[in-house]
Amino acid sequence: MTSPLIPSLNGRTAIVTGASRGIGLAIAQTLAAGGANVVLTSRTKENAEEAAKQVEGPGTAVGFQAHATDEDAARACVAFAIERFGSLDILVNNAGTNPAYGPLIDIEKSRFAKTFDTNLWGPILWTSLAVKAWMGEHGGSVVNTASIGGIHVAPNLGVYNASKAALIHVTKQLALELAPKVRVNGVAPAVVRTKLAAALFEREEEVAGSYPLGRIGEPEDVSAAVAFLASDAAAWITGETLVIDGGALLGQAGV
């Protein structure tokens, strides 16, 4: 039986990009717990397949190797999901990267480009492919993983945060362009306990203490919200990015 906290996603098919660990893996687990069949992507076949084994049903989970910016791999993944499970109802653009740390005026072009390629172009590319292959005709729901960094400014994270600010904007743009068939929403977490954010929670007590709810986030704090936005429970919500931050933006959070 589905937990009352997880909306029913029985019979739905989902792709979650960047799902071999962290927030993406938790999203895949929560969607599958709601009954969705899930395709988990990673840059490596091994990681994708290992992650799929960590997903319990009732939905079925399968790993697929696809770099978020590789158009051929993305197209193949979309076709695979439809072929294997018969539809593509949910796309979670979760893969993200942050190779550009430091003051904006010192950032190399290559790191800037890699950040925007993965964090902004990736979601546009995957959404386009999913809509053209399935959702444009049959409907669907897209959820983008942004960040509270896309809403406020913080030292040394200028490029990453700008890419997430642009993703929040693009979420609204796509919601407008794709309505009424396809809903497009996002989530904007503060610091969550994952590999990507490890440097930020080295000072865990300090960071947690700056959040009104007194702790940093866990991947499941984000995945529950993604499942809600992906489901029919959010049928009249589009273009929104839900802040999931333990109240961080209410105060003076430094990260």
Ligand SMILES: NC(=O)c1ccc[n+]([C@@H]2O[C@H](COP(=O)([O-])OP(=O)(O)OC[C@H]3O[C@@H](n4cnc5c(N)ncnc54)[C@H](OP(=O)(O)O)[C@@H]3O)[C@@H](O)[C@H]2O)c1
């Ligand atoms: N953790 C936080 O505090 C936090 C806060 C706000 C927003 N976010 C966002 O949440 C999302 C997930 O981050 P996370 O914290 O869960 O990070 P993570 O633990 O480092 O996981 C990142 C995942 O993305 C995959 N990945 C990385 N680059 C990829 C690419 N180019 N193509 C395909 N897959 C790729 C990784 O898999 P492989 O290495 O196996 O390829 C891994 O599964 C990101 O968009 C991030 O910006 C995180």
